[in-house]
Amino acid sequence: MNIRIILNEPQYDGNIGSVARVLKNFDCHDLVLVNPCSIGSMAETMAQHAWDIVEHATICDSLHDAFFDSNLVIGTTGTRGETAGRHVRIPAYPPKRLREKLNGREGTVSIVFGREDDGLSNRELVMCDLLVSIPTSEEYPIMNLSHAVAVILYELSDLKTGDLLLADRRDLDMLYEHIETVLCNLNYPVHKRQKTLLMLRRIFGRAELTTREVYTLRGVLRLIEYHNRPDF
C-alpha cells in the first residue's frame, strides 16, 4: 500500500520540513503540498536528512488535484464528532482502528492534514471518504502538525499488503454521482439530500469498497433507475 501525506495549505515552512523528516523516518516518500507557504531555510533545518522529500514533494493548487488518483482519502480532525456535534465529523476513527481497516488492502491511501490554525474546513472534510482523529487531552487537544503526522505514520507503518484492491477514485466519484442522480430521480427530499449523500459516502468510505463492489453497487443503482423510468 502506498501512503500519501497531503498537507493542505500549511502555514509554517518549519512544519513542512518536520513532516518531511517524519515521512523519511517511516519510509514514506509521497508528500503533496496544497498551496503551501513559501519554503525557506526553516524547512531545511527541520527536515535534516529528509530535505529530498521536500524537494520532490508535489505542489498542487487544489485539494482535489492532490488526491484525485488515490483509492481512499482520509481526513484528519482534532475536533471530534461528539463535541463538535456536526454530522460531517462523524465518525472519526482512532488511528489504531484505521490500521485494522487498512491491513491487507492494496492501493494509494491519501491522508489529509489541515492548516495549523484551524485544520480542515467542513467543505474539505466532506471530500474525504473517512476521518481519523488522534485521541488527545480534552484540556489541550490540538497537536502540532508534524506530531500528528508522526503518530499516524507510526501507527500505519508495517501494514500487511494484501490482494484486496481498493476501488479507484474515479470509480468512487462515479458511484457517488450515480447515487446523487438516483436520489434526484426518486424525488428524495432536497433539504435532506446532501446530508444523506454524505452519510452514504461515510458508510462506503468506512467499508473501503473494492472495484468489484463498486460495479455491483452501480448495477443495483441502474436497476433502480430502470424500475423508476418515467414509462415504467
Added chain:
Amino acid sequence: MNIRIILNEPQYDGNIGSVARVLKNFDCHDLVLVNPCSIGSMAETMAQHAWDIVEHATICDSLHDAFFDSNLVIGTTGTRGETAGRHVRIPAYPPKRLREKLNGREGTVSIVFGREDDGLSNRELVMCDLLVSIPTSEEYPIMNLSHAVAVILYELSDLKTGDLLLADRRDLDMLYEHIETVLCNLNYPVHKRQKTLLMLRRIFGRAELTTREVYTLRGVLRLIEYHNRPDF
C-alpha cells in the same frame, strides 16, 4: 499509572517546548530535564499552550536523581540491538509491546530520552530496566526528539490502571546489589560478572517485578548466601 518523561541533556530549547506540548496533548504533566540547555523564547514558541509544563518541569543534574523515585525506568534507543550488536541494547521493545507490558500496572514509569545528537550512552542505558525503540526506516532511523515522545505517549495513552503495584526503585536497587554480592561470594568469574548482572537486570526489568516478588527473590538470595557461608 504516572508516566514521567525525562529528557537527558536536551540541546535545543525548541525541542523542550515541543515535548512539553506533546505531554499536555496526552494529559501527562511530569517532565524532568537533566542538565538542559538554556531555555529561551524558542521553547515558549514551540510549547504554545503548554508553557506551564516547561515552567513546572523538574530540573536535575544527574539522571539518577531524575528517576530514583520511580518504579520502572525505560530507556529509549534509536540504535537497535540487532544492528548495534551490543549486549546493553538488547532487547529493545517496540512501543506496542511496551503498552501490553504496562497495561494493568500501577506506579511511576520513567521514560528517558537521550541527547538529540547521540541519544543515551551505554552507561546511561545500563541504568534502565528495559529499553524501547520505535521501528523506523533503515535509511533514516533517527527521529526528532519531540516526534519520538509523541509516538511513545500516544501509544501509552489510555492505559488501564491495575492493582499490580510495581516494586519501587529502592527495593530493585537493593535486589541488584544483593545479586552482585551473591555472585561475588560464589566467585562468579570477574570478567563475566558485569554482563551477567546486566542480563539479569534486563530479565527482571522485562518482568516488571512487584514488591512481593522482589522480597521473594531476596529470600532466595539469602538462602543461597546461607548455604554458601564459609562455615557451612
